[in-house]
Amino acid sequence: MRFLVAALALAATSAMAEEATLAGTDGKNALGTVPCASQGSSISKCHAELRRRSDGTMTLAVLLPTGDTRRVYFKDGKASSTDSTSRMSTQMQGDTLIIHIDPGEVIEVPAAAIAAQ
Numbered sequence: 720m721r722f723l724v725a726a727l728a729l730a731a732t733s734a735m736a737e738e739a740t741l742a743g744t745d746g747k748n749a750l751g752t753v754p755c756a757s758q759g760s761s762i763s764k765c766h767a768e769l770r771r772r773s774d775g776t777m778t779l780a781v782l783l784p785t786g787d788t789r790r791v792y793f794k795d796g797k798a799s800s801t802d803s804t805s806r807m808s809t810q811m812q813g814d815t816l817i818i819h820i821d822p823g824e825v826i827e828v829p830a831a832a833i834a835a836q
Contacts, residue, residue, distance in 0.1 A: 749832070753781060758823025760784045769832060777833060781826050791818055791826065796834050 755765035766782040777793040790802040798818055801807045805821040816833065818826040 753779075753829075754825075754827040755781055755783060755789075756823070756825045757783045757785045757787075762825065762827070765826075779826070779828065779833070783824065789820065789824060789826065793833050798833075 749769040751767055752764040753767045754762045755767075756762045763784060765784065768780045770778045770780070772778075775795065779791045779793065781789050781791070783789055791798050791807075792800045792802075798807065798809050798816065801818075801820055803820050803824070805824075807821075808819045810817050810819075811830065814830045816828045816830050818824075818828065820826075
């Protein structure tokens with residue numbers, strides 16, 4: 720778990736963890752921040768929670784600058800879908816997975832954080 724916390728670039732304090740808990744999440748998984756942007760905004764640090772399940776799937780919940788929570792679903796370490804009805808595409812840039820959701824959302828995730836275990 721510490722690896723995930725570090726991979727999500729957490730400032731490891733209990734106050735931060737409480738503050739970062741997103742509505743609709745259990746607050747018991749890796750909490751931190753990831754770079755993200757919404758249409759019309761620049762990349763900034765966004766609160767995020769990565770929830771792993773026993774079947775190997777994961778959900779990344781990200782609080783966007785608009786105040787909305789975007790969920791990205793992973794299977795076998797790859798982004799498979801999102802809760803948005805818009806088109807999603809991904810690209811690797813170095814050791815970072817960049818997720819694009821039309822029309823202008825961007826979420827950057829360290830590849831190590833979402834690697835299949």
